[in-house]
Amino acid sequence: MSIVSLLGVEVKNNPATFDAPYEFLITFECHESLQKDLEWKLTYVGSATSNEHDQELDSVLVGPIPVGVNKFEFRADPPDLSRIPNNEIIGVTVILLSCSYDDREFVRVGYYVNNEYTDEALQLEPPAKPIIEKVRRNILAEKPRVTRFAIKWDSEEQAPPEFPPDQPEADLNADGDQYGIEEEEEEEEEEGEGAAPAEGEDAAMAGADDTAGPAADDDAASEAGSEDIEESEGEDEEEEELEAEEGDDMEMDDAAPANGDQSHPKQPAQPNPDVMVH
Structure with a gap:
């Protein structure tokens, strides 16, 4: 539990000119008596790429x-x-309001700050060297980022537990017990499961090839049967009747003349001209 709790920070004189001082109204609660003072500090982040340009304002x-x-x-x-690069003055930066006890920081509040020109022409074409008297500072006070830290206050009993805790058993793990082994095994199992449908598909295709063989034989038998029918057209009437029965089984129209005349070979039936075939 923290001995001091930050209740609120009110940002004053906002927005303001870039060279105006920063003003805050800070409210906090102290739950127990403290032997030392609290140190409040404001830091300006001068560059987004390097902390060398950070400066403590007060x-x-x-x-x-x-x-x-x-x-x-x-x-x-x-x-x-x-202490700020010219190309870092205009734009968005950050200020940090922090509080420490006995050189131990226990709370930090961060705010985004937007520095921009008030002149529209300068906004469209900013000069290489910023004109500070025309730059306005706007602190995004509605959305602070608060970070709290557990510290030791005046006694050892108030000290937070050591973090991270000691884990001597971590060195006792087997050599094969490495982070990520389970994930790799799961991935291999998933890959094996994913390959099974492919084999099933191949098996199904192979089965289709097996079933295609008899179908081709049936077609060959049908063709052979049709050839036998054509060659038997010149035989006697009994074979001709047998031929007509086999033609009915194969869904073929009987083209033999109704009077039983065998002088002409049997012709295939002509489609009805009134029927449209799609």
Whole structure:
């Protein structure tokens, strides 16, 4: 449990010019008596790519701290332009308001800050060297980012547990017990399961080939049967009647003349001209 709880931060004089001081109204609660003061500090992030341009704008010691709710105003100077690259002055940056006890930081509040020109022409074509008197600063006070840290206060009993905890058993794991082994085995099982349908498909296709063989033989037998029918047209009437019965089984129209005249070979039936075939 933290001995000091931050209840709220009100950002004053916002928006303001770039060279105006920063002003905050800070409210916090102290749950127990403290032997030392609290140190509040404001830091300006001068570059998004390097912390070399960060600068502490101001710091203040607050104490002695009475138990209960406390409130005070914190005022800090604007950043030093000579420590900020020219291409980093205009745009979005961050300020950090932090509080420490006995050089141990326990709370930090971060705000986005947008620095932009008030002149529309300068917004469209910003000069290489910024014109500071025409730059406006706007702190996004509605969306602070608060981070809290567990620290030791005045006694060892108030110290937080060691983190991360000691894990001596971690060195006792077998050599094959490595992180990610289970994931790899699961991936291999999934790959094996994914290959099974492919083999099933191949088996199904092979079965189709097996079934295709007799079908081709049936077609060959049908063709052979049709050839036998044509060759038997010149034989006697008994074979001709047998031929007509086999033609009915094969869904072929009987083209033999009704009077039993065998002088002409049997012709295939002609389609009806009134029927449209699609």
